[in-house]
Amino acid sequence: MEADSAAPLREMWYYAVPGDRLRPGKMLPKQLLGEPLLLGRDAAGKVFALRNICPHRGIPLSDGRFDGSEIECCYHGWRFDCAGRCTAIPSLVADQAFDRSMIAVERYPAIERQGNVWVFFGSSPDRAPPPPELPGIGERVPDLYETVTLPCSIDHAVVGLMDPAHGPFVHTSWWWRQRGSIHEKSKAFGPSPWGFSMLRHSPSSNSYAYKILGGKPETEISFRLPSVRIEHITVGKHTVINLTAVTPLSAQETQINQVLYWTTPVLTALKPVLRPFVKRFLDQDRAVMVRQREGLKYNPPLALIDDADTQARWYYRLKAEYARAKSEGRDFVNPVKERVLRWRS
Numbered sequence: 129m130e131a132d133s134a135a136p137l138r139e140m141w142y143y144a145v146p147g148d149r150l151r152p153g154k155m156l157p158k159q160l161l162g163e164p165l166l167l168g169r170d171a172a173g174k175v176f177a178l179r180n181i182c183p184h185r186g187i188p189l190s191d192g193r194f195d196g197s198e199i200e201c202c203y204h205g206w207r208f209d210c211a212g213r214c215t216a217i218p219s220l221v222a223d224q225a226f227d228r229s230m231i232a233v234e235r236y237p238a239i240e241r242q243g244n245v246w247v248f249f250g251s252s253p254d255r256a257p258p259p260p261e262l263p264g265i266g267e268r269v270p271d272l273y274e275t276v277t278l279p280c281s282i283d284h285a286v287v288g289l290m291d292p293a294h295g296p297f298v299h300t301s302w303w304w305r306q307r308g309s310i311h312e313k314s315k316a317f318g319p320s321p322w323g324f325s326m327l328r329h330s331p332s333s334n335s336y337a338y339k340i341l342g343g344k345p346e347t348e349i350s351f352r353l354p355s356v357r358i359e360h361i362t363v364g365k366h367t368v369i370n371l372t373a374v375t376p377l378s379a380q381e382t383q384i385n386q387v388l389y390w391t392t393p394v395l396t397a398l399k400p401v402l403r404p405f406v407k408r409f410l411d412q413d414r415a416v417m418v419r420q421r422e423g424l425k426y427n428p429p430l431a432l433i434d435d436a437d438t439q440a441r442w443y444y445r446l447k448a449e450y451a452r453a454k455s456e457g458r459d460f461v462n463p464v465k466e467r468v469l470r471w472r473s
């Protein structure tokens with residue numbers, strides 16, 4: 129394996145939750161990158177993320193109360209605003225001078241964009257690649273969201289996701305493709321911001337999933353650090369976006385967020401049947417990761433072959449380069465070069 133470590137990249141935005149999961153006045157505790165977060169939306173509608181630990185005695189703040197503007201700890205009633213500043217310590221008597229500004233809950237930068245909430249892990253969000261801006265949909269919110277948690281590190285989740293050769297073996301079904309339909313493919317790739325893209329092309333003719341779109345669909349698939357894949361399909365004047373955002377919950381658990389947007393009415397009509405298909409697809413990935421975990425327990429040496437695993441190699445190189453550039457305080461230099469990859473799937 130070319131990776132030096134399965135640790136997730138720091139100084140990066142990660143997908144946290146779909147925006148509609150955060151309701152004003154409600155708190156959502158969630159572990160991301162092994163850290164305990166408290167996600168919420170304030171009375172003005174703005175999303176926020178705090179460390180879900182009371183700085184007094186360590187109780188999860190999510191066990192307390194939130195009135196839309198302040199969070200009250202359930203243990204001694206200390207209160208914090210949505211930026212983590214301490215606003216009240218009920219045990220203080222009137223003449224006790226205590227500088228509350230010394231007390232704060234750690235705050236994570238959080239942003240809501242096109243109906244998704246992204247959280248930043250690191251110290252310089254302004255010097256990191258911003259969360260992706262999905263093309264062709266404006267400020268539209270997701271039409272469909274599904275998720276699955278895989279029992280593996282972020283690297284195995286990402287590599288499994290971008291792996292073109294597992295499709296005919298893992299994702300066999302009448303509506304996607306069958307093992308007998310394997311054929312040789314040749315796709316042109318090139319560098320794109322913080323990652324690489326499979327350049328715009330007409331998708332594989334052995335996929336029923338594309339056929340239902342009608343017309344002549346064209347697709348461009350891009351991957352960008354830390355762990356985001358965007359498939360941008362156009363059919364005539366319509367757009368379909370398939371965003372896959374991978375976020376580690378811990379060192380051994382990784383969440384896949386599958387977010388679909390479309391402007392085509394065909395898919396709106398098909399939505400009730402589409403959802404189980406998306407779920408089934410994700411469950412197939414999960415099932416194979418559960419099996420892979422059995423072998424990985426023994427920490428075996430692994431192989432990456434040309435060309436089917438070249439995208440995985442690029443991922444490890446991109447990740448290593450980003451970490452190196454950050455530690456050396458220099459600009460990121462994309463290591464991916466234009467190339468045609470060929471494989472059978």
Ligand code: FES
Pocket residue numbers: 182183184185186187201202203204205206
């Ligand atoms: S532990 Fe939170 S107020 Fe004391």
Ligand SMILES: [Fe+2]
Pocket residue numbers: 288289294298299413
């Ligand atoms: Fe898969």
